[in-house]
Amino acid sequence: MSCIVGLVNAKAGVNKPELLPKEFTTVIDVAGFLSSGQENRLRQEIEDLEKDTGYKLRVLAQNYPDTPGLAIKDFWQVDDRTIVFVADPTFGNIINFNIGSLIDLDIPQSFWSRVAGKYGNMFYWKEKGEDASIEGAVMAISRCLREPTGASNCSEVF
Secondary structure, three states: OEEEEOOOOOOOOOEOHHHOOOOOOOEEEOOOOOOHHHHHHHHHHHHHHHHHHOOEEEEEEOEOOEOOEOHHHHHOOOOOOEEEEEEOHHHOOOEEEEEOHHHHHHOOHHHHHHHHHHHOOHHHHHHHOHHHHHHHHHHHHHHHHHOOOOOOOOOOOO
16 A cells, blocks of 8 residues: 555554454544444445445544554455545644555546545634545545546546
8 A cells, every 4th residue: 555645644553453343344433523424424435435346445533643553454454445544633634545556546646635635634624624524535535436537537526
Protein backbone atom coordinates (compact mmCIF):
# COMPACT_ATOMS: atom_id res chain seq x y z
CA MET A 1 0.00 0.00 0.00
CA SER A 2 1.22 3.47 -0.75
CA CYS A 3 0.36 6.51 1.31
CA ILE A 4 -1.13 9.04 -1.07
CA VAL A 5 -2.39 11.81 1.16
CA GLY A 6 -1.43 12.77 4.69
CA LEU A 7 0.14 10.91 7.51
CA VAL A 8 -1.70 7.75 8.43
CA ASN A 9 -0.46 6.36 11.73
CA ALA A 10 2.46 8.77 11.46
CA LYS A 11 3.90 7.79 14.80
CA ALA A 12 5.59 4.39 14.71
CA GLY A 13 4.66 1.56 17.01
CA VAL A 14 0.92 2.06 17.45
CA ASN A 15 -0.70 -1.35 17.55
CA LYS A 16 -3.71 -1.63 19.85
CA PRO A 17 -5.82 -4.59 18.73
CA GLU A 18 -7.88 -4.21 21.91
CA LEU A 19 -9.51 -1.17 20.26
CA LEU A 20 -10.85 -3.32 17.40
CA PRO A 21 -14.48 -4.45 17.53
CA LYS A 22 -15.17 -8.10 18.33
CA GLU A 23 -16.89 -8.69 14.99
CA PHE A 24 -15.84 -7.65 11.49
CA THR A 25 -17.04 -4.26 10.30
CA THR A 26 -15.97 -1.96 7.48
CA VAL A 27 -16.34 1.14 9.66
CA ILE A 28 -14.51 1.51 12.98
CA ASP A 29 -15.23 4.71 14.92
CA VAL A 30 -13.05 4.77 18.02
CA ALA A 31 -13.33 8.59 18.09
CA GLY A 32 -17.15 8.69 18.26
CA PHE A 33 -17.55 11.00 15.27
CA LEU A 34 -20.46 9.07 13.74
CA SER A 35 -23.94 8.24 15.00
CA SER A 36 -25.04 4.61 14.79
CA GLY A 37 -27.33 5.56 11.89
CA GLN A 38 -24.44 7.17 10.01
CA GLU A 39 -22.25 4.12 10.62
CA ASN A 40 -25.00 1.85 9.30
CA ARG A 41 -25.47 3.97 6.15
CA LEU A 42 -21.72 4.01 5.50
CA ARG A 43 -21.45 0.26 6.03
CA GLN A 44 -24.26 -0.32 3.52
CA GLU A 45 -22.67 2.02 0.97
CA ILE A 46 -19.31 0.27 1.40
CA GLU A 47 -20.89 -3.18 1.14
CA ASP A 48 -22.71 -2.21 -2.07
CA LEU A 49 -19.55 -0.62 -3.48
CA GLU A 50 -17.50 -3.75 -2.85
CA LYS A 51 -20.18 -5.96 -4.36
CA ASP A 52 -20.47 -3.72 -7.45
CA THR A 53 -16.78 -2.96 -8.05
CA GLY A 54 -14.61 -5.43 -6.13
CA TYR A 55 -12.83 -2.56 -4.38
CA LYS A 56 -12.67 -2.64 -0.60
CA LEU A 57 -13.17 0.64 1.26
CA ARG A 58 -12.48 0.66 4.99
CA VAL A 59 -13.05 3.62 7.31
CA LEU A 60 -11.27 4.24 10.60
CA ALA A 61 -12.25 7.30 12.65
CA GLN A 62 -9.71 8.02 15.35
CA ASN A 63 -7.97 10.62 17.48
CA TYR A 64 -4.31 9.71 17.62
CA PRO A 65 -2.99 8.01 19.80
CA ASP A 66 -6.36 6.34 20.46
CA THR A 67 -6.23 4.06 17.45
CA PRO A 68 -5.94 0.35 16.76
CA GLY A 69 -3.10 1.38 14.44
CA LEU A 70 -1.36 -1.44 12.63
CA ALA A 71 -3.89 -3.99 13.93
CA ILE A 72 -6.37 -2.88 11.24
CA LYS A 73 -4.23 -4.42 8.48
CA ASP A 74 -4.96 -7.99 9.59
CA PHE A 75 -8.46 -7.22 10.87
CA TRP A 76 -9.50 -5.87 7.47
CA GLN A 77 -7.25 -8.18 5.40
CA VAL A 78 -5.86 -5.16 3.60
CA ASP A 79 -4.67 -5.98 0.07
CA ASP A 80 -3.96 -4.29 -3.26
CA ARG A 81 -7.69 -3.63 -3.83
CA THR A 82 -8.21 -1.88 -0.47
CA ILE A 83 -8.59 1.79 0.36
CA VAL A 84 -7.99 2.52 4.02
CA PHE A 85 -9.56 5.87 4.86
CA VAL A 86 -8.43 7.24 8.21
CA ALA A 87 -10.34 10.21 9.61
CA ASP A 88 -8.16 11.85 12.26
CA PRO A 89 -8.11 15.58 13.03
CA THR A 90 -4.76 15.31 14.85
CA PHE A 91 -2.73 16.53 11.87
CA GLY A 92 -5.08 19.30 10.66
CA ASN A 93 -6.58 17.70 7.55
CA ILE A 94 -8.96 15.06 8.87
CA ILE A 95 -8.79 12.88 5.73
CA ASN A 96 -5.92 10.50 5.03
CA PHE A 97 -5.74 7.52 2.68
CA ASN A 98 -3.67 4.43 2.12
CA ILE A 99 -4.36 3.18 -1.39
CA GLY A 100 -3.83 -0.35 -2.68
CA SER A 101 -1.54 -0.61 -5.69
CA LEU A 102 -4.27 -1.93 -8.03
CA ILE A 103 -6.53 1.01 -7.17
CA ASP A 104 -3.62 3.36 -7.73
CA LEU A 105 -3.56 2.15 -11.35
CA ASP A 106 -7.25 2.95 -11.96
CA ILE A 107 -7.78 6.18 -10.02
CA PRO A 108 -5.76 9.34 -10.70
CA GLN A 109 -3.61 10.38 -7.75
CA SER A 110 -5.05 13.88 -7.96
CA PHE A 111 -8.49 12.52 -6.99
CA TRP A 112 -7.34 11.64 -3.47
CA SER A 113 -5.81 15.09 -3.00
CA ARG A 114 -9.03 16.76 -4.18
CA VAL A 115 -11.17 14.70 -1.78
CA ALA A 116 -8.87 15.53 1.12
CA GLY A 117 -8.79 19.19 0.07
CA LYS A 118 -12.56 19.50 -0.13
CA TYR A 119 -13.81 17.36 2.76
CA GLY A 120 -10.77 17.17 5.00
CA ASN A 121 -9.66 20.74 5.40
CA MET A 122 -9.98 22.17 8.88
CA PHE A 123 -12.47 24.85 7.84
CA TYR A 124 -14.86 22.25 6.40
CA TRP A 125 -14.84 19.78 9.27
CA LYS A 126 -14.89 22.43 12.00
CA GLU A 127 -17.93 24.07 10.38
CA LYS A 128 -19.87 20.98 9.28
CA GLY A 129 -18.49 18.34 11.67
CA GLU A 130 -16.20 15.36 11.38
CA ASP A 131 -19.17 13.19 10.46
CA ALA A 132 -20.02 15.33 7.42
CA SER A 133 -16.40 15.16 6.27
CA ILE A 134 -16.37 11.38 6.55
CA GLU A 135 -19.73 10.92 4.81
CA GLY A 136 -18.85 13.35 2.02
CA ALA A 137 -15.54 11.65 1.35
CA VAL A 138 -17.07 8.15 1.33
CA MET A 139 -19.73 9.24 -1.17
CA ALA A 140 -17.12 10.92 -3.40
CA ILE A 141 -15.03 7.73 -3.36
CA SER A 142 -18.07 5.60 -4.12
CA ARG A 143 -19.04 7.78 -7.11
CA CYS A 144 -15.47 7.74 -8.42
CA LEU A 145 -15.02 3.97 -8.16
CA ARG A 146 -18.29 3.41 -10.03
CA GLU A 147 -17.20 5.56 -12.99
CA PRO A 148 -15.86 3.84 -16.10
CA THR A 149 -12.07 3.82 -16.19
CA GLY A 150 -10.73 6.34 -18.67
CA ALA A 151 -8.90 9.61 -19.17
CA SER A 152 -11.52 11.69 -17.38
CA ASN A 153 -12.67 9.31 -14.65
CA CYS A 154 -12.83 10.77 -11.14
CA SER A 155 -12.11 14.24 -12.47
CA GLU A 156 -14.78 15.85 -10.29
CA VAL A 157 -15.35 15.69 -6.55
CA PHE A 158 -18.94 16.45 -5.59
